[in-house]
Amino acid sequence: MSGDIDFTPRLGRIRDRGASGGKSFRRQVRQAAARLQNPAGKPGFTGRNIGRGNGATPQAMQSLRQISRARMRRVIVKVHIARARGGSGVRAFSEHVRYIQRDGVERDGSGGELYGPEGQQVDGRDFAERSGDDRHQFRLTVSAEDASQLGDLKASTRKLMTQMEQDLGTRLDWVAVDHHNTGHSHTHIVIRGKDARGEDLVIAKNYLTQGIRGRAQQIVTNELGPRRDLEIAAANQRETTQDRFTSIDRDLERKADTNRVEITPAHQTGDRFRRSLELQRLQHLERLHLAVEDGPGMWRLIKGWQNALKAMGRRGDIVRTLAAGLEPGETARGVRFFEERPRDAKAVTGVVISSGPDDELRSTRFLLVEDLDGTRWHVPANGVEPGSIPPRGAIVEISSAQAAPRASDKVIARVASQTGGYYSDALHAEADPTASYNYREAHKRRLEALRRAGLVTRRSDGVWNISDDYLSKASEFEARKGGGIKITVRSWMTLEAQIEARADTWLDRPEGAASVKSERLSNAHDARRAFLRRERLISDGEDRLSENTRNRRRMMELNRAAAKEGARSGRNHIELTKGDGFEGKFEKAVDLASGRMALIGNQKAFALVPWRPDLERHRGRTLLIEQRAKGLSWSFPSGRARGLSR
Structure with a gap:
């Protein structure tokens, strides 16, 4: 035939597909149109192709030796770019390397062994010193689904890093640690932000998000061979009842039309198996109250079902992490999650039982706190500075962060109201001649923190633009900081150590005596008062130390x-x-x-x-x-x- 448009006919049996065929076609048209849309205001340029590795990404994503993608071994790769912002960022580089070597990550409970490109063990301090002037650092977590079959993960990690060096066209300075403490072995890799010539290492976004995972899958597939039908079927079957977002859910998400999914009859063996998996998965989602059957083959997914599954998966990860960090005989069951409480719920005072990694790539942590009534709480500690994590046994108060501006925000807003919406050091000094240099500098640091969060802007001449809604923005920033949770250390000393401490303790303070009503705290107060009476510091009719005595004991402790x-x-x-x-x-x-x-x-x-x-x-x-x-x-x-x- 002749014509200007070439096409390949799709051969098949002529038949009437009924009403479902029309629905399927309309759904495909809507999905194709959605993919072609460019959201309003979103630029076409993303920068995802800038940097080393962009050209290698397509090759990294290819299958091996005509092996289908479904038969490739599956690997999860998480990447985080940690940036050095002053001294705290550089120190965080070395702290992260120390942290991934912490005790308990090996199979025998010992600390992790740091290794690099060569065969011998490497020194983390040397790596940290070399990283001292780096602008950023790449942190990777590589987790193969079949890691248990690989044996020693070091060999496959070195193969991956060698391949990355070829793709990026430069030698990489890196260290790695294998972790076996979560029931699923994985590897933490830290790469310096400098290339072989000492220049800043910039890696293309698409290589970070896709290329590294593709290379890792190729290496594991080469090691273990392609996945067999039985392995694929078993892995898919396990996903039908998992309380997390799975590959089956991803397929359902693609098939869904405004949260409605049609499971049509299948005739081929493979299609029938896939249909069975989807039906089993939907039935499990129904038990989780995330899906409803609307009729034969028609299902409705509850709004937000994907986020709910992802939250369930995170909760499961947290429980497993908690169980790995508890003492023998302790259990993570019954742990409540502080972020799920109503924001207006009263504060919780308790004892720190342990702390652990909330996100190992970002070095964020959590606290496991037992309140004075015996309830255990998982508390995200994202807003706590490195080195400020309270130790085991410390007394802490956990509350929801209040959406209120700081005193410095009110000062900034007052200056801006007098200057037409602007703030600077000179304008502050003019508005308040009594304000010292240090005092004004503190307000500039506050504005710098808000600028990094995208809430204020600074002109090239150092003048800040302060909008009319500045105070509400500052309030929202305070509420979001630290995940919306405020952690206050009431005592760095354990409750037991305070009972006979020759010092001014939390138990001696009025807030310590009246803040919480519990049997455990009441017993501690009774024991403390009995000790003070034996020491002749209070009489039988007194309940607590006088203010003068407390001041004197504070000085004595400081002098000791x-x-x-x-x-x-x-x-x-x-x-x-x-x-x-x-x-x-x-x-x-x-x-x-x-x-x-x-x-x-x-x-x-x-x-x-x-x-x-x-x-x-x-x-x-x-x-x-x-x-x-x-x-x-x-x-x-x-x-x-x-x-x-x-």
Whole structure:
């Protein structure tokens, strides 16, 4: 035949497909139209092809030796690009390498073995030192479905990294650790953000999201051979009853037309098996109240069913992680999830039982907290700075973050209202001549944090644009921070240690005595009062220490801690009074019954000052501290001052 358009006829049996054929055709047309649409305001350029590895991605996604995609071994690859934002980011690089080597990740419960391209064990400290000036770091988690059949994961990991070097056209500086603590072995890989020439390593987005997974699947398929029919069938059958988002769900999602799925009769053997899987899966979703059968072969999926399944999968992962971190004989059953409570529910006070990884790629953590009535809570600790995680036994108060602006936000809004919607250091000084340099700097740091969240903008001349709804944006930012959960450490000392502590403890404070009503806390108070009476610090008619006695015991505890450090290091203890300054490194945090202190020291002397979470970003760095009337000011010797003194 002649014509301008070539086409290939699709041969088949001529038949009337009935009403379902028309529905199927209409659904295909709508789905094709949806794929062609470009959402309003969304740019066509995404940058996904910029960087090394873009050209290798199509080859990485190919099947091996004409093997169908269905027979390729399945591998999950998660990628996170960790960026260094000042000292805290660089320190987080080395902390992540230490963290993935933590105890309990090997089969025998020991720490993970760090390895690299060569055969011998590598030193994580050397890798961290080389990463000191890196702008970013690539973190990968590689999890093969059939990892148990691979035996030693090191060989396959080295093959993957060698292939990545070929695809990216550069040598990579990397380390890896195998984890066997979750019931499914996987590998953590950390890649420096520099190439072989010392320049920033930029990897194309499509290679990160698709190419690495494709290469990993090729390597595992080469090692174990293609998946057999029996293996594929068994894997698919397992998915029908899993409480997570599965590949069957992905197929149902593609077939769905406005959340309605039609399961048509099948005639071929393979189609009949697939139809059986889909029906079994839909029946399981119905038991989960996520699907409803509307008639023969017609199912309606409940709105949000995909997100519900993904949340269930995350919950299952959390329970398995909890079980892996508990003491022998303890169980993760009955653990409640704090983020599922109503936002207006009252705060929970309890004891930290353990902490663990919430997202190992991002180094975010969770706390397992047992409240004073014995209920255990899983608490995301995403907003807690590294080094600020409360230890086992600490007393914490967990509450929903309140959607309220900070005091600094109100000051910024007040200045902006007087200047036509602008804020700068000069405008602040003009509006409030009594505001000190340190005080104004604290407000600029607040605006920097909001700028990184995309809530405010700064002009090239350093002037900030403050919108009329600034306070509401700042309130929402506070509520979202840390996953909407606020964690307050009430005592860094265990409840048991407080009973006979010769110091001012949480049990001695009015808020500690009246905040929570529970049998456990009541018994602790009784034991504490009995100890204080034996020490002749309170009489039979008294319930707690006087304010003067508490102040005196705080100073005694601080002096004991200073004497202990002086004896250990041979340095002098410097007591700061108003106007005094001291320069030294932030060496460590010291936990006392009265609170946590920061140890700032140099070769000859040291000072113990009140600890704040934001100090953790600068652990190991030299600081210049000064005691002022309204608090402690700290700065870098050659930089700007910090603090909230006014």
